[in-house]
Amino acid sequence: MQQELETLLTAAFKSERAQARRLAAREGIADDTALQRILEQAAGTLGLAALLATRLQAHAAEAQRKAQKISDRQQAQAARRVQAVPASAWRGWFDGSAHPNPGKLGIGALLLGPHGERIEVSQAAGHGNSSEAEYAALTAVLQAALGVRPPQLLLYGDSQVVINDVLGTTPVGARGLETQRATVVALLEQFNDVTLRWIPRHRNGEADRLSQLAIAGWVEEEAIPPLAD
Structure with missing residues (x-):
């Protein structure tokens, strides 16, 4: 009762x-x-x-x-509450977009150095799903960082699937992404001090903007009719 x-x-x-x-x-x-x-x-x-x-x-x-x-x-x-970023550290943000999902991939990434350095990545990345786009963006930002060899690198992304997969925080890795994970792990091993952290999507605006620019450029390029013979 x-x-x-x-x-x-x-x-x-x-x-x-x-x-x-x-x-x-x-x-x-x-x-x-x-x-x-x-x-x-x-x-x-x-x-x-x-x-x-x-x-x-x-x-x-x-x-x-x-x-x-x-x-x-x-x-x-x-x-x-995250501790303040050391003065010598580089920071990076990455994001991948699929249009539609799965579909055309666009990736965006931003690297900021301690002395005002700024490196942007915005490019098409083939076809696939959103997780493949996120992995492609993470790969791109790591490759860009290798060019400057930062003493410390903090990377941020809003894909829990990819970040958890790379960090191994889930018992079973993400299916179908084994090759991408191996590539990223190999890149991470080339840095002396690198940290990968998840952030909410609304705090990843610049990387998202760059990935959307890549998608838009791809769509516009395909919309241009070929020249007549």
Whole structure:
């Protein structure tokens, strides 16, 4: 009975719970009986069971949305607590796009040096899916970094699939990306001090912009009709 009452209370709106309390006091009936009658009236031809299922589903979705919001806020706070970047370190951001997914790939990457150095990558990368695009972008930024041989390199990307795959934080590697992972691992081994970190997508704007420019350039190039013989 207690569980049934809790189900009714969870599904009921605040105004309906207030109506049920007034009804119970007025007619001298149990709280759960009064609330059930109020909800049956609200359900109408829909039926109480259907009403409860709909509202409980909406309640669960709202709870999940709030939990995700809290998680996002905690991740943002954790990112802000990251230790200050050493003065000699280079920083890099990478992003890959597929248009559609799978489809044409565009990659973007940005490297910033401690003395104002700036290296951008924006290019087409063949065809594939979004994870292949992300791996291609990570490969490109590592290759660009090899040209400057930074004493310390911090790399940021918004693909949890690729970053987790490279770092080996999942029991099983990402299927179909074994070759890309091996290439990236081999590149990482050529640096003395390199760190790979995940960041939310909204903090990866420059790399995303460069990848989208690559996609746009590819589309525009294909749209140009060939010259007549």
